Amino acid sequence: MSIPTEAIGSIPRSAELLQALSAHEAGQLDPRALADAVDRAVAETIRAMEAAGSPVVTDGEQSKPSFATYPIAGVEALNPDGVVIPFADGHQRQLPALTAGPFRYRRHADGYLKAAQTHASVPVKQAVIAPSALSLLYPAGGIDGYPREQFLADLVDEAEADIRGCLDAGAHSVQLDFTEGRLSLKLDPSGGVLEDFIALNNRVLDRFSEAERARIGVHTCPGGDLDSTHSLDVDYAALLPQLFRLHAGSFYVQLASEADPDKVLSVAAQHLPSGARLFVGVTDPIDPVIETPEQVRDRVLTAARHIPLDRLGTCDDCGFSPFADDTSTSRDTAFAKIRARVEGTALAAAQLGV
Template sequence: MGLQQNTDHIQTTHIGSLPRPHDLLDLLKAKYSGRPYEPSELDTVLTRSVADCVRRQVASGIEIVTDGEFSKPGFFTYIRERFDGFESRPDQKLALFQKEVAAFPEYYAEYFKDAMMGGAILPIAPVVCIGPLKYKGEDKLTTDIANVKAAARAAGVPDHRVFLPATAPSGVGFNEYYKTEEEYFHALAAELNKEYRAIVDAGLLVQVDDPFLPDIFVEPGLDDGQKKRRAEMYVEATNAALSGIPAERVRFHTCYGINEGPRIHESSLAEVIGYVFKVNAGSFSFEAANPRHEHEYHLFEQVKLPEGKVLCPGVITHASNIVEHPELIAERLIRFANLVGRENVMAGADCGFSSQALYRTEVHSTVVWEKFKAMRKGADIATQRLWREG
């Protein structure tokens, strides 16, 4: 059996980000808004918060755990702090679900004001590559690894059941320095390899987060050939970043968005899955609890899962405060297991629950843990039916 495959039960995990505790949030807000704070206090609170986060994951039934991404307050902040060669551009326009926003302008005007971005300390500031890329995140990564390993040991979790998320090369800012997009992505991949390798060398799993791959297929102005070439470029760069790392130590995650909304302008899993399976990873996670995509399990009636690989479909969603019933979670898992094999299905979430730490989360922090408990119960029901009764 592969490292990530099931042996006698359905394993449970999630995608990474979790709501930060208030004392950690207060210190992060002070740091990133330029107010006075004590760095040693932030370090102490971060270590304590990660320990509590891992303990709560285990208590809620999560088997493959992480640090909640507590040291990374947001995607663009993480990039700026760990790479030379980028600068922030607060006025740079993001192509985030532009068709969706155009189709529902009134909804999204209220949403951006009151929901995800309501009460934000900092505006979302995209990054632009303006010089040679160089990884400089060694110290921060060393801290992340030390914190999560200590927390996992205290909770009785072995290192190989701990993962740390890291960004994929795709979507990391805009390029104004390298001559071509291919050159840019491969330069970024070479530097990301340093982070990926350090995580794996520490005995952990690395999770590569690529929410931008599906966006290619709904991007305005691209014909089919351009979409195909860009998707291939993303995969090539990701595999270059994974050079020298065994696939069984890699988790690959993709999704469609982090928000609650109509979500009608999203690509289908059928458009994306062929590229996903080209990534040198041992498991693949994607949205499957989102009601815009739940039906797509039927795709695996025609698409064959590569040998030894694991699907990690979302069986709880990050965009609704409704706690999924364990019977429904079990049903979702059994559907996939009947198509790809019970050893090849892991229970997961659609996406992270707090991808932007300094913004209000979609799902209340108290509800997240109830969703995890429901996922554990649903996985147990599925296990009973797939192993015991089968």
């Protein structure tokens, strides 16, 4: 198959792992037993992704508390009263707030990657959180003795190390999760916050060579948590021209759940940087209906009317369970959608003669 296809990242955690996490939190399971449960969940996830035909796999983020907070899990200099992320159905997620410096990651993503590689027989990609998301940890009122500019300098160093560690460990690709991009336009329609996010992320991306950036991608979506989104009502036409200013080799763009994909693709075709690849979302993780391979094929064919075939790929719109406690989608549904994506992409490639 000459049209590449990749998952975005998270898969709903296995029932055994959820039970183990709950028991560990209650002090009823020792760390070694928890680590064994995590390893089994990662192995099972990768086997299922490979069985679905995935040419590239992830660890399903089985041991991440969430796609956003894995670097800071266990950091003591935090309080729970950080930025609130509101979703369309009324529920909220809240980030913690930093209370002291210096800012350091407690865990880097190459550890997840290396663990996954021991179970995989195909290439493994690794998702990391964009530094722009973690910039929201710094409180509006500041931190005594730790100015924001020093925090951002520390954050850039840590984000670079997070990406570089994965590249050095042999990741097929490294994907920056940038869901806050579209959300920023809902919270600040002027685009000022988005501009700051783009500039910060480019401070990190510019530390990599052109060859390294070819293996780095950026994912955007309107959020996907508990079958709800936080910014689906924000027009992509306001986001994509700015998104494509990021110095990355690939862009993973949610599209299956868009009301007017042709409009989005038209904007993307105008602004996609020369040489960059666009992975379009062809399955919707928060829709319980499993796409057929033929539906996926038709979505790819629609994209191919706008994007050159040598710069086109497919993906899922979002992770299936970005937060560990999100069980709104079953593992079986996730793997069925992945199989449909793989098979549908292959059908489109055959019809397009590539």
